[in-house]
Amino acid sequence: MDSGVKKPGVTSSQVARRAGVSQSAVSRTFTPGASIAPKTRAKVLAAAKELGYRPNAIARSLITNRSRIIAVVMAYLENLFYPDVLEELGRLLVKENYRLLLFTGFIDRNSDPVFDQLMQYRVDGIVLASTSLSSELSEECAAAGIPVVLFNRTTERDAVSSVTTRNREGGRRIGEFLLAGGHKSFGYISGLESSSTNRDRFAGYREALAEAGYDDIIVEVGNYDRAEAEAAARKIFARPDRPEALFVANDHMAVAVMDVARYEFGLAIPQDISIVGYDDVGPARWTSYGITSMTQPIKRMVEATVSILMEQISSGEIEAEHRILNGELVVRTSARLPKTGIVEVDGRRLYKPSKS
Amino acid sequence: MDSGVKKPGVTSSQVARRAGVSQSAVSRTFTPGASIAPKTRAKVLAAAKELGYRPNAIARSLITNRSRIIAVVMAYLENLFYPDVLEELGRLLVKENYRLLLFTGFIDRNSDPVFDQLMQYRVDGIVLASTSLSSELSEECAAAGIPVVLFNRTTERDAVSSVTTRNREGGRRIGEFLLAGGHKSFGYISGLESSSTNRDRFAGYREALAEAGYDDIIVEVGNYDRAEAEAAARKIFARPDRPEALFVANDHMAVAVMDVARYEFGLAIPQDISIVGYDDVGPARWTSYGITSMTQPIKRMVEATVSILMEQISSGEIEAEHRILNGELVVRTSARLPKTGIVEVDGRRLYKPSKS
DNA sequence: AGCATTTTTGCATTCGTATGCAATATGGAT
DNA sequence: ATCCATATTGCATACGAATGCAAAAATGCT
Structure with a gap:
């Protein structure tokens, strides 16, 4: 009844102590492709399970400079088209091991609080559906190396990609x-x-x-x-x-x-x-x-959106790409x-x- | 063209140097209620603006142990009821200065990857709409001090709150x-x-x-x-x-x-x-x-949901609360x-x- | 001006994880 | 058994901001 504090949570060091290894070993156990002996790995996993350890994505993001979060700005959800898009986006992003940070409502004013928040979380990419972005803001994203994809809209603006149909x-x-x-x-x-x-x-x-x-x-x-x-x-x-x-x-x-x-x-x-x-x-x-x-x-549009993001994130190249699909x-x-x-x-x- | 790396981003130390103050001063400038002289604050804000500085929410979360993120798990979006709920949730959470991390699809299996991810981001609260949670998982949340609210569903389970209508x-x-x-x-x-x-x-x-x-x-x-x-x-x-x-x-x-x-x-x-x-x-x-x-x-249901979360987050008390509203x-x-x-x-x- | 308060500041440390580097262990070939 | 190449490990540090503490500055009072 005292507190107001979230329980601290298990850390990699605690797991390390328990498993009798170094903190690095724990980190490597949970980093795909890292150099770790199968035996050590097993020990660590056992200790982790006992303690209920889960890597802290926040701390990881801080050091990798990758949040694995994609911001999705979407309004106009009463048009069922957009919930459909959202559901599909969620599905695909999870598959790529990304999370979806949702902002509902429009980005309208110039120095927008929504935009600020979005940048504060150092998102790895931005999807804008039923919303656009002023030119200053899109340039700011490009400068920060954050890919932006317009969904079902397009623009002449540099550095902003788009996915539309003909x-x-x-x-x-x-x-x-x-x-x-x-x-x-x-x-x-x-x-x-x-x-x-x-x-x-x-x-x-x-x-x-x-x-x-x-x-x-x-x-x-x-x-x-x-x-x-x-x-x-x-x-x-x-x-x-x-x-x-x-x-x-x-x-x-x-x-x-x-x-x-x-x-x-x-x-x-x-x-x-x-x-x-x-x-x-x-x-x-x-x-x-x-x-x-x-x-x-919708499925192919979302696929295109995610693929543009993944490509630009991994290459670091933010060159505007415009995918145009066919409808019937x-x-x-x-x-x-x-x-x-x-x-x-x-x-x-x-x-x-x-x-x- | 070499890279694949996101631009590093401006840090509080850079702003501090520019403004001729300490990093602490910068931090305090952006922390509401912190002890900072108006003059210093102005200097810092000027420098921050010049450099395009935004506090790094990730780093902040790490030290405050608060992510200011609420996870929302929602499926069944083709029923317009839920998009409506989502939009309203987004609106209210932003107002409380929280972000909304959306997980679409169901949490069904026992050791669920969605749940893992959700815990890895150290979310401050969880809203489950059109989805439930196994008892182990809900207990795990309670143990971790994370409030859980079921939306439009209820349960006898301890430590899980709910908002429903009669x-x-x-x-x-x-x-x-x-x-x-x-x-x-x-x-x-x-x-x-x-x-x-x-x-x-x-x-x-x-x-x-x-x-x-x-x-x-x-x-x-x-x-x-x-x-x-x-x-x-x-x-x-x-x-x-x-x-x-x-x-x-x-x-x-x-x-x-x-x-x-x-x-x-x-x-x-x-x-x-x-x-x-x-x-x-x-x-x-x-x-x-x-x-x-x-x-x-919907509006009152969402209000109740957010208020339960805010209350439990700030008090640290995770006592199940069940709000039941009237319909017509x-x-x-x-x-x-x-x-x-x-x-x-x-x-x-x-x-x-x-x-x- | 002199002293006591209060406000503001900077220092140093902390959060939890990733990673370069050097040290150590392992395995294979001889 | 010896040596070398490779695999694995731990150490130490970094990421960016928040904060307790003590020092410094500003303010109020006489």
Whole structure:
């Protein structure tokens, strides 16, 4: 009842004494590849087990100058895409013997406390999902030799790597799909206008439509937010020239838009309106929604992220690397089907037009 | 290009030299409440800024024997309840100047590597959500003076605290609600049968029904899993004596069950069947589902969790504490309404029968 | 100014582990 | 048994910051 102190914990010296060896021997026992005789090692392990010893990662970090911790900054967890990413990141990092220090919420202000904390723990790498970093901060990381990977975002900035999918091609594919479905008027509910992801998706969509002669897209801003997406949907659906086809910048918003369409405007999907989303997130697959959506291959994206980190950590070279993966357009029930171009792969229906 | 080494980073000694003071002075500058003259402090801060110095949290932890890291073990992130919890935990811990080390996936086996890692980082506390801990492990934590809090689960085990809601009363309330709605036959789709949460919810439900003379509840196991819940729903809906009312142990499963009811069995909700869930998770609020559901007050649950941790950390006393909060039954459209007992509070409709 | 307090400072040590180096032990070949 | 190459060990030190202690400086009081 006195205290307020955590119990000290067993140290390598205590184990050493118990095993009748030096502290160095204990250290070497727990250092893979170190020079230690099997017999000594066994003695040490026995003593360690008796005392309940575990190497102190903090002390180790201090001397190796490696924390084996990766900071992950992630916000917007209400979009199931990100929890999925997080779970996969956790899995892979553990496999590489790294720990995941999570920062939720955004890094927005300039001299950010979150960033400070992150640097104080001397993390070995940083993953930024649904968040960016000011240029000063990213340069500071580069200067400190800490690799930074943007997840599902990209930037021109030096020394910051990124993992994305071909958002522009994705947007284009969606445009082509809707055109092939025979639609004649088009709308778009955008994500955050400042995000590269949103810009690219829209650019591709617009290109595809423009090539077919459709230059007027009805655009409203949803900012990747449910409530804003609902508001945007209401504006679009209330128009006399309501579009026949609507691309919503991600599924998280598309779900909300579909509810507005059906329950506030009495629209039948896809008879009255076709809706296409992006991410192929959990709810997109639920029967109530069945959203036709561009897939983002989370597993491969996370693999790429981790591999960039591992590579840069072990080489010490922080040269920006940009991995861009392919997605697929999964066809479900939220949009009218084109006559051709739909193929079935592993039980999923994809849109793969067979042009040159 | 040679290297593979992280840049060493600025140390307190370098700052000290630059500022013309001792290393101690630098340390005291960054230690709140330490004895340092304002003038000296200013000099140090200036020098620190010039050099880009940040205290090394690792080195600090080593000597203070406090990592200011809380380990959070969480699985089952596809249930949006948990990402919500995680976000809130992150927010509160940062406010208390703690960091969040996340472990995804379950702790199942006995001598678990995850647990080892967690102990190696000398975390100051542990939060277990959607996961438990074997008795040996929890005792080991207690012995090491590390507080452990179970989130949304409980246990009889000494030295492990817990935060839950009144699941039994919740189940009972749901039973009463369905009875008041005039239903005559009842079903239950269970969560993990080993979880305290599931046991308590079902116990309360059964009690309420038994008191009204209904002893036969049709039960199928969903294990808190979407696919299993769908299978369970199919079994129940295919019965000739399909129940009029169905309590699904959480919303994550209830969503799946509703889709099966509507799209595979053509059932109208709530005309043909009433469905009630638990958690009041995001999708429960979406118009397509509108699930009548027992709320779990995430914010207050997280507050309780953090406050238990902070208290035990600062006192050094690891005495198991069990906080049990109240939930409310939010009434939406997935279940037939009783004639009385529905009140509106802050725009939400709640079921609050006015019995003694 | 002189003395007593209080505040501020620097010194030296400590936390628990890793590692270069020199010393010692081991094994093999002769 | 002797010698040499190799494997293993312990010693001593370093990592970066916090802190008890004593010395030094600043302040208050008469």
